Amino acid sequence: MTISYRLPQQRTLSTAVPGPRSTDLAARRSAAVAARVGSSAPVYAADADGGVIVDVDGNSLIDLGSGIAVTTVGASNAQVADAVAAQAARFTHTCFMVTPYEGYIEVAERLNRLTPGDHEKRTVLFNSGAEAVENAIKVARLATGRDAVVAFDHAYHGRTNLTMALTAKSMPYKHRFGPFAPEVYRMPMSYPYRDDLGTDGVAAAKRAITTMDKQIGGDEIAAIIIEPIQGEGGFIVPAPGFLTTLAEWARENGIVFIADEVQSGFARTGSWFASDHEGLVPDIVTTAKGIAGGMPLSAITGRAELLDAVHAGGLGGTYGGNPVACAAAVAAIDYMAAEDLPGRAAHIAEIAVPRLKALAEQIPAIGDVRGRGAMLAIELVDPQTGAPDAALTKAVTTAALAEGVILLSCGTFGNVIRLLPPLVIPDELLLDGLSVLESALRTAALAPAVTAS
Template identity: 70%
Template sequence: MTATTTDLETAAPAVGGPQLPQERRLVTEIPGPRSRELAARKDAAVSSAVGTMLPIYTVAAGGGVVVDVDGNSLIDLGSGIAVTTVGNSNPRVAEAVAAQAAAFTHTCFMVTPYDGYVRVAEALNRLTPGDHEKRTALFNSGAEAVENAVKIARSHTGRQAVVAFDHGYHGRTNLTMALTAKNMPYKHGFGPFAPEVYRAPMSYPFRDGVDGVDGPAAARRAIDVIEKQVGATNLAAVVIEPIQGEGGFVVPAPGFLPALAEWCRANGVVFVADEVQTGFARTGDLFACDDEGVVPDLIVTAKGIAGGLPLAAVTGRAEIMDAPHAGGLGGTYGGNPLACAAALAVIETIETDGLVDRARQIGAMMTERLGALQARDPRVGDLRGRGAMIAVELVEPGTTEPDAALAQRVAAAAHAQGLVVLTCGTWGNVLRFLPPLSIPDHLLTEALDVLDGIFETS
């Protein structure tokens, strides 16, 4: 019998947050029959170019679980790719959005502005690294914000060239595809790309040779490429993720980011930190740049900023942010009032509930367990990350040869056993873990127990 829309909507309790049982519960195979029915409808209605990693169809989520239409409850180790940091149904966020929706959903800030936008800008100016005078502009997505950061840097410097890094990911728009390193699936067949984008080598400790390359040396290597292939006088901006996301959660060696930032300051180049995935307590600091005291000229934020509503921002030095002409920045939906209300509630939750410390606690739990796994399983070549942004890179034992097939097997087994797990990396051989900071300890422990069992049998 075919399930009706009503059946599908009521297959699990339409509640989230603290009311949702915080348990892993499998009542059908994954995906279950109702999710498979919806997947068939998706295939008939949605472009095949829009992929899904785990085709369960969600009816409720919160705390540390996602509940599907078949009544299965999965442990969430993905947070919608680092978006639902404070949880999928955080009460403060839900209440703030509901109140704003009852007042008005849109006017366009460029037509008749509202205080929510201004309050978010004030908060970001206060929270982001550095005590200099700042300005903020709001947008819809991380890619849009990165693209606008480049526009702002070009306007400020009068230069055109932009440098990004090996393994970097910055988005799917034309300019941000040019900045992104990985071809498939992000760039293949979509060119030509925006010009005047160049690439420098990243500090990648696991792959920087047997003797290693320390952070300052890796920075000199990158700067040498930039100076020889681009020239500082032609360079508007250096754009870098303080910890790379899609590229494999690559954490540069200590000293790499400070040396790059210092070179940029000395040469009038705008240093842009893409903190789309690392921002808002994810790494155990409010922003990943805080770990080494790096103060970017411009910082790009999105994902965790608004609890799942579309919002992004560029925040930076006032003289740089004010360089473009009046009307040069903006967009119809940028800083939508619902998203601004959500962002203010997210920031309140992070500060009031001590979520920076919670990210560090989660990181310590994951690092201890995954470190023990690495010690007994030579296929775990590297364990890296900070806070609630942790990854393991899987390789052929005793080598650095990527083992993407193992990553896929482990992820598939995790999905079948009720864990939402993501893969990433230039070679597709990295398992990444991004649990919401609302996940309870017992769920995280259970998830790590399940992963241990999967590695024993994979």
Template identity: 70%
Template sequence: MTAVSTEIPQRRELVTELPGPRSRELAERRSAAVAAGVGSVMPVYVARAGGGIVEDVDGNRLIDLGSGIAVTSVGSAAPRVVEGVRQQVGESTHTCFMVTPYEGYVDVCEKLAEVTPGDHAKKSALFNSGAEAVENAVKIARYATGRQAVVAVDHAYHGRTNLTMALTAKAMPYKKGFGPFASDVYRVPTSYPFRDPEGMTGEQAAQRAILAADKAIGADQIAAVIIEPIQGEGGFIVPAPGFLSALAAWCKDNGIVFIADEVQSGFCRTGAWFASDHEDVVPDLVTTAKGIAGGLPLAAVTGRAELMDAVHGGGLGGTYGGNPVACAAALGAIETMEAEDLAGRAREIETIIGDRLRELQATNPAIGDVRGRGAMMAVEVVKPGTKEPDAELTAAAAKRCHEQGVIALTCGTYGNVLRLLPPLVISDDLLREGLDVLADALSPKG
């Protein structure tokens, strides 16, 4: 078990009702100052966080099973991240890499070439968010191939900008009322083992997707296929073995850029550095963000050098992309992952969560499926005896967790998936306690 370096006591403790009085005061201020379209899962306001605990402004300590949506994998305020940021803030906070470059940006790109899948020559460009990374990956693919069409899959989530909304499958809350969207984006079926026809293999699911793309577009018109190796917002869907490799092989045979969106699944989250590694798939381009920098905004596109170099000078960039403070944080986060073997720790977490969830599944007919890898695990909630999604029970279970001081998140096209994304530095005891609360929340009497 990884040692937790934090001054916050690593135990759940509720000293007020949730939300407490200070959080309620802040909620009133928020209602007057913050746009209503910005939502929050829980009505508590955070004072500090570390290890597996989030402490609110009223002194309540909550078990963190969300990591800020897979961002604080190394823990919030991780020592190496904090030290790197402190040093960099004292030296410079910004010059813009496109004006006067700096070493930290180069350091991060070198590390990305080292840890991303494949041993080919790679280069990177740094940005601010996962959506921005995805947009630039599509730009690179279109420029390099001279083609326009981009293929995404069912249940995909790629962001909230105009192009990434077009790539995203779920309308509410991500797309409703925000169109028209970017053109030349097409959707094909994916591999969803729990809901696919019984016995469908990964190779068969891939052929279904390939046939749909060929019929609708034609392989010679497709610039890129983009896919999350494990889908995030769509429901933590792990494709059947062979699906990703067959799709990647078809792309290679037809000059199509295969883009792996590893924004949520990357950086040790799934028990390997990247989810693509589990299937021995080497993408042409990889998009990253979230866990890359310990909580600071940073994202990247990393890929084959010839693709990354295809774009004309000045065609990639942005004022804040690869900010020096964020780069320092990323170097601290990656050093932590290496030094503490957080990929190995994610595999330990998978065993603890998986064993407990499957134990629950054996006695709770509302748990239709248990799936995931590493510290990216989920349960799909259904109406007993069917595969009909039960979004109402899912929301109620998450609310019960919140009331008991456990941060739990939902996701899924049908709103019926509870997802678990604990920090990779959470202790076994806290993790098991959080699972106890979740089990009770899912029980019929919960």
């Protein structure tokens, strides 16, 4: 890589974590911010660059979360920052629906080119991943004249009313927030580690297809929506053939196949999109997170005949495709291409996966190591029963943070540690972060057994 950094790319601790200034800010927060807005790390950021976040106490922490897969190009990428500043100096808003501007078109052109498939495409820009998903469903329902939408076990698609209906996990995303949007049906997912069908993706898809046929009817379904690699549900990589078999059945039945690439897109998995790994060509792709270097932007990109079928004014929003966010996206996407960040994600996997799998051989509580590129996961379980171990997961992430490494957990059962480093993280910093993770795992998972003996 030819990447340069503004901040030293090293882990340094000046205080305990959290330090006194973070503790003071936590007290201010409790008096000003709603109590149930969560934060996984009790530290407050003051600066960030490359693979580090510097907190208000001067601690330099290794970032293995990227703000949930957002800061793919780093949290203060110079090209993105320059593009944002230049655009903000010209205008911050006109509303594309009132006075359009070139940046929106530039982002759409890039997405039409990069998303899977060589068919004619159209793109619409929004603000958040949930907005993108909602609008993809709107397009599918209008284009097909049908109502039913199929989502999958362990899915996460957002926090709005419709996307909560699509999301599988109740707490904390759905609990007591209903009633939810109707005509949403949930099908069994291919989860190789826990699925009785294991790595037979075709059989898993046929199981879901049979259920759809029986419970809904193929001619009643407007859309099938799925994450090619599930995110909040536990970084579940479906078995080979699962996605393509579903997509083929969808085409045969006039169903719009939507790939939710909000978390898995933009170089994260070692390709531009996770769909690419199986040659999957969705009818619509939803994107957000890594698209704009940290600025709020999302999109739906799909077959021209689908998106162009919507009536005038049916798609849009006041802030959708904000000009500053568009400038950031153009800079971020061009940077990903220039620095071959898909290749960089594959390189991160080459470093991390063998080490994690070797660790799994030594620590029985590691039930599974999975993922693609720089979207990797460790599932922690009770070694005797295989039951999910959320308490151990929490202990590991807490211990790692105390040593200066930010880790995120996920999973339907809360027992998965996910690794989402910025793709610009230096190898040495990544290795240091993995060493801290390894130490935390050994201490949390093996120490009780040693004590008992």
